[in-house]
Amino acid sequence: MVRRRLVDATRRRAQDERRAAQLQLLSDGAVEPVRQELPDRRLGLLFACAHPAIDAAVRAPLMLQTMLGFDAAAIASAFLVAPATMGQRLVRAKRRIREAGIALELPATDELPGRLDAVLDAIYAAYAEGWLDADGTDARRRNLADEALWLGRVVAALLPGEPEALGLLALMLYTDARRRARRCEAGRDYVPLAEQDPRRWDAARIDEAEALLQQAVRAGRPGRFQLEAAVQSAHCVRRFGRAVDWTAIEQLYAALETLTGSPVVALNRAVALAQSRGAEPALAALDALRGDARLADYQPYWAARAALLARSARHDEAFAAYQRAIGLERDPAVRRFLQRRLEQTVKGPGGADRP
Structure with missing residues (x-):
């Protein structure tokens, strides 16, 4: 089974990485690398920003700011750090680039795999930012998810032997397949994944994602995006009328x-x-x-906490957690959804106001 192979292989990888933490692969440089034209200029610039002389923690944020036009606040939100902290990191990175004379040029073809992780992180962060604009009303985010999907396809085609590139594309396709189902038929109300009608999911995109994930897993090199895609695959069994295996999802997480x-x-x-x-x-x-x-300040944490507190009949704590989640949420449809859940908590299971 795909998910079991991923879980077992991930455990082995973690052990191997701990043993090999101090090892570094070096090239003898005997052969002049062959350069090729990347099919998308933005992708070339993303790989250029993944220069090994730049701090690994700031490569993806740097790409989002310089190549995709994100501001420091949006980048900070994507990477769960304070905006001021992210701003300082970006300033330091740019200063180092200038002072060290780092040339942000297109890397050689054989250098692309070594820079891949940061590029995939940036593409996924861009996709997630576009995904947040479910109604397509934010001019800055408009079409960002589609652009990220395009870049993901280009990377997967460019490096078909890299399972994480395939895993990221599969992950984005799984989630994008549910785009229409995230709102009710009238288009106004938010619908969480567990309550979505699988008949509104894009079956062709899910099938494509399944094939990509299978191809990635066969490489035997599990990674973050493959595991996240496997979680989405586990949810997709609902389209066949089967119950979600939550134990398997917990193991994947x-x-x-x-x-x-x-x-x-x-x-x-x-x-x-x-x-x-x-x-x-x-x-x-x-x-x-x-x-x-x-x-x-992460809304999903407070929303999850509120729902669990409500299930445990800790209503006052649930009320406070829901208020916190509502205050942090930017999407009006999600705020209305959380407000309804808060009101249900206040009224209690019978529909009457709690004493």
Whole structure:
């Protein structure tokens, strides 16, 4: 099974990386690399910004600012850091580029795989930013998701042997397949994934994503985007009338957390735990994240916490968490959805106002 192979391979990779942390592959430079024209100028610039002399943590943010026009606040939100902190990192990176005389030129073909991770991170951040504008009313975000999908296709075609490029494209296709289903038929109200009608999903895009994920997994080199795509694949069984395997999703998130250490992944694992084991274990997992400053202003954390508190009949705490989530949300449709959930919490399960 794809997800089991990914989980097992991820565990092996984590062990191998710990053993090889101090090793570095060096090229003898005996052969002059062959340069080729990249099919999209923006993609070439993204790879140029992934220069190894630039701090790895700032490569993707630098791409988003210089190549895709993101401001520091949007970039900071995508990477869960304070805007001032992100601004300082970008300023330092640009200063280093100037002072060190780093030439941001198109890399040789054989250098592309070594720069791939930062490029994929930037493409996915651009896709996610466009995905947030479900109504297509934000001029800055308009068509950003489509552009990211195009760049993802170009990278996957350029480096077909790189499973993470395939994994990212699969991930974006899985989520994009649900674009219409994110709003009700009238187009006004937000519909969460668990309540979406699978008949409104784009079956052709899901089939394409499934084929890409299978191709990626066969390479035997699991990574973040393959695991995230596998989670989306697990949700897609609903289109065949089957129940979602939440235990499998929780295991995928556990493997992903081992790989990335991301608090957002830990949050998603807690949400999966709520479905497979109940609200209390999930709340315990969320409590373990309360001290992480990166989640302090992260709306999904507060929305998930509010829903779990409501399930546990901790209504006053749920009310406060819902208010926090509503205050952090920018999308009017999602705010209305959260407001309705808050009102249900106030009224209680029977529909009457709680004492």
